[in-house]
Amino acid sequence: MTNIPRVQLLLTGDELMSGDTVDSNSALIARELSGLGLTPSRRVTLGDERQALAQEMTTLSEDADVLIVNGGLGPTIDDLTAEVLAEVADSGLEEHPDALDHLERWCKKRNLVLNAANLKQAMLPKGCTLIPNPVGSAVGFSLVVNGCLVLCTPGVPGELRAMLPEILERLREIYGITLQKDVLRLQTFGLGESTAQQLLMDEHPDWPSEVVLSFRAGAPQLELKLSITRAKDKGLRDTCRQWMESLFGDHIIGEGDTRIAEAVIDLARKAGVTLSCAESCTGGMIASMLTQISGASDVFPGGFVTYSNALKQSVLGVPASTLESDGAVSEATVKAMVAGALDASGADLAVAVSGIAGPGGGSEEKPLGTVWLAWGDRERVETVCLCWPVERVLFQTMVAAAALDVLRRRLAGIDKQSSYFDQRRLR
């Protein structure tokens, strides 16, 4: 029988409190722990202050089964972890022979002289167990305090990362942990968090308690994450997947971290179709999203950023008369841009966008955030006019993603236009 320990984190460092450093270590630790089905229940971050650290270590060790301390193992006087833990454990410090040996070898290898500051890193709480550091001078160590296993790790991300496999192995052994949870992450586009929540509550009022659903909104995509407690019913994951499919099917881009450009490139590759784009208001972002994906060159010969009317004419052959009569932000212009992009690139399928990104511009007829999209091949071109009155870069991001999404739907044979079009359609 597995005994799931209650894990908490304590991070220390003035640079974390001042905002000079963004803490990426906790996310690293949490992601590694999730492989064991463990999620830290609490995380406290403090500056390098002796009294506050001692108090927090006492509280946390009394509450948790496992406490991972990160930071404060360096050679300088503001690195307090070993000292404070020794105080909390009432164990005192002593020079640890293996830690000293590690430091001596580490310095020798780098032709450094072991100085007093370095030696401090060998002074550890009495009775602690070392955690080797294969890449840095600071060793980690663990000690049981107040019945809690306290694991002390270095703040340098590369050193922490190198130490984590050993830590996971120890936890696995001590607690006899096997994988506890199935996680299913689905990437969607065009779905609002509240809409998704509402739809789900309406359609599945008897949602199983073993499945925790959460959302992660990251423009332009929304992630649906299902954490499924391993149950006797092995089909629960598949059942949930099917529910998601039937509710949000056409919005689902893919599993895991799939980005929308990745889905488009995969679909195009499978269909043997090449792609191009003609961008005005997105200014290169569609092309950039595509080419951030490794292997984009298989399906993307290139694209065109025609910001000025002159380039829309000379590069894409948009008639001057169209620009004059309908304007740059119009159905006729984006249709001509698609035709021009297909011609100039030789690609099979293209998308074009033209809109008003702001903050300036816009009129009563074409308010700020108005954008025309056109997409298609040499046979059939579709268009839509949307309005996204948001900040400039967010507007570009959402429009670029929408442009990729219309390609995705065309390539996947999804006839239905996205529901977000209904909400944002201007005409």
Next chain:
Amino acid sequence: MTNIPRVQLLLTGDELMSGDTVDSNSALIARELSGLGLTPSRRVTLGDERQALAQEMTTLSEDADVLIVNGGLGPTIDDLTAEVLAEVADSGLEEHPDALDHLERWCKKRNLVLNAANLKQAMLPKGCTLIPNPVGSAVGFSLVVNGCLVLCTPGVPGELRAMLPEILERLREIYGITLQKDVLRLQTFGLGESTAQQLLMDEHPDWPSEVVLSFRAGAPQLELKLSITRAKDKGLRDTCRQWMESLFGDHIIGEGDTRIAEAVIDLARKAGVTLSCAESCTGGMIASMLTQISGASDVFPGGFVTYSNALKQSVLGVPASTLESDGAVSEATVKAMVAGALDASGADLAVAVSGIAGPGGGSEEKPLGTVWLAWGDRERVETVCLCWPVERVLFQTMVAAAALDVLRRRLAGIDKQSSYFDQRRLR
């Protein structure tokens, strides 16, 4: 007499505990608070768990003068902040008319129907004061609980950012805080943190103790931040600025949040020069960086993403013989691309890049990360070959920034080539 409040932070979100999201909000809050001379003394991060949140809010509000809560204001059932705070304050929830009004206007502006999930965002603790959200649906709010000012803010970074000025203003008023520190932030490109630190220590061993220098590395730029304790010597800021100029002058892009594309566009506008770009490995990122800046259309008619050799020929007129003899990643190709971009766009100045972004590709002669840059006008074209063997998107980001930086230097009349070229020059 100013009364410095004790500030603590409480962050909430399962995605923060699972490691799915790296918390950048605390750093944002801390940096803003530092302008008032405030540093949070403690930060606790929890998942979306009612009981744990209630307990922590109670403890923190008893201990702190100001508690900033971040996250949990969304429309979904796992967004618990208002509910839990109402419980802790024993105030109950009520529909806040101004919050409802905000939601109605927000939905109307976006042609959305206000649903039950949205309405939840108007249910706030009785007696709270709204903090307006100019960019999102979730309003913030504040309430005094256990003698502590609790300020609740949204987890979406853009919405938090938009709310912070109002929060700072309130703290300034309540606590009679005057600005404690002058902060000078300089954006640089091509400068390494350790190089900058070393140079500074060598040149200014008697650095004044009133000035704290810190670095914030954010690809592609490095921020140098000087926090200057308000001194009688009003000239200290200017003196420091001059020291920075003389040491790192040509690397300095601008003050505050200036991005490199912004500096390029400003310089081009002042010089009356128009710009274009021809991109292979960066795949649209140079154009996208430029067009993310409002007003880019003043100087940027457009650019070309020529990913395939066929498009390099047909769009930019790169001779087939050049591509055959020298290859796509070569000096001859990028020079021809610059000429082609100038021709096709009619711009005055252009930059072209072609390189091996990976993860595939590369050879002994042209290893992964190799990139050729060419830039110039119809009179004079310069080139350089660099090697940046890093992950694909970081490679594209650094190369796109380098392409903008060579334009910046050309426009600013800086003859010196950047020192980072020396470190990364391939031939």
